[in-house]
Amino acid sequence: MGHAYAPYSDYSVGVAGLTDDGRVVVGCNVENASYGLTLCAECAMVSNLHLGGGGKLTHVYCVNASGEPIMPCGRCRQLLWEHGSPATELMTDEGVLTMAQVLPKSWGFE
């Protein structure tokens, strides 16, 4: 979160994920002047997941500048779904929820 580039929204986001082989991958949001093409923190984290050797996310914790857990947006829930599993655990302001709980009836080819 401390590395976020968010001059347009002034809303910094950081995310950390644990992989199924024990690595920690992180990401921060990076905005640009087009606003709508902002890169969410989860996008960077998933890119780092692949750069670091791939695998699946088992746990994800996404925070704002106050360190409070925030819910991933819809696009990022799809990303986490595809690079995690239905059982992947996500910290929320209601405690730990699984991806199956936060993205029910998800889209996918499998």
Ligand code: THU
């Ligand atoms: N943001 C994320 O990084 N992840 C999310 O899941 C929700 C939103 C960022 C995008 C934008 O830079 C800022 O938060 C405000 O929407």
